[in-house]
Amino acid sequence: MTDSGPRGPLLASTLADVVYTRLHEDLVLGRLRPNSLLLEGELADGLDVSRTPVREALQRLAKDGLVVSRRRRWVVVEPTLEEIRDIYDVRTAIEGFAARLVIERATQGQLDAIIDALRSREHAGPGFDEFVISNERFHRLIVEASGNRRLIEAHERSKHFYFNTQVARLYLPSELEESHRQHQALVKAILERDGDEADRVTREHITGAFAIIQQRGGR
Known part of the structure; x- marks a missing residue:
């Protein structure tokens, strides 16, 4: 994931929103490529958060049609x-x-x-x-x-x-x-x-x- 600024511990009240915003930007701008595997643990470590806000953000991105869950793994959607x-x-x-x-x-x-x-x-x-x-x-x-x-x-x-x-x-x-x-x-x-x-x-x-x-x- 491309860094857009200093990373530090995120405020608890905004964790899911911040994770969602960062991932959404990387997906929309093409930094995360179609069919890329998104691992909750790796994303959580990179953002210095627990897996819970990452999971919530990925679920929101799934509703947006940007990622999909396959065999309990998150994958970036590749549109036809x-x-x-x-x-x-x-x-x-x-x-x-x-x-x-x-x-x-x-x-x-x-x-x-x-x-x-x-x-x-x-x-x-x-x-x-x-x-x-x-x-x-x-x-x-x-x-x-x-x-x-x-x-x-x-x-x-x-x-x-x-x-x-x-x-x-x-x-x-x-x-x-x-x-x-x-x-x-x-x-x-x-x-x-x-x-x-x-x-x-x-x-x-x-x-x-x-x-x-x-x-x-x-x-």
Whole structure:
């Protein structure tokens, strides 16, 4: 599991939540690969916690569809191409509509955060992890700025297979640049209060991502 900061004894009242958050991030960003075996003891030792919060976190991740229990062992789910397509179809609908709602509902602070996330990509290092993290933040901030709690929850549930490090490696340099230009176009449409254009750019962006996964195997 990739370390995201100093590790020390976790507060008892937040153990399961913290373990869940850390594992969820590693799964969504592709740090834990499909079909990887997750051993409760090893995870507990790495997080300096008992097995109980780890088990609770894994059970929550199973409900999210990210891990599965096989013969009393936890394994990272490997979605089929058809399942990935369905997930991206859902993302297209959710994020396109969210972009429209951002124009109507976002606060200036939320718009500033979206612009900052866009600029952070321009200053990101060459590593794939940094790019993936900034990309995830950009999309998450837009959905959160929609102001629709159920939409936000649905978006979280749709992140079973997301733009992770393995997916980023499928992109050609020119395609990564085009992805960033689409982000720029989306922010421009939002600031100009053009809902149709914001929706169109979002859909083009996400369907293009799935096309790359489909063409190059997504593995």
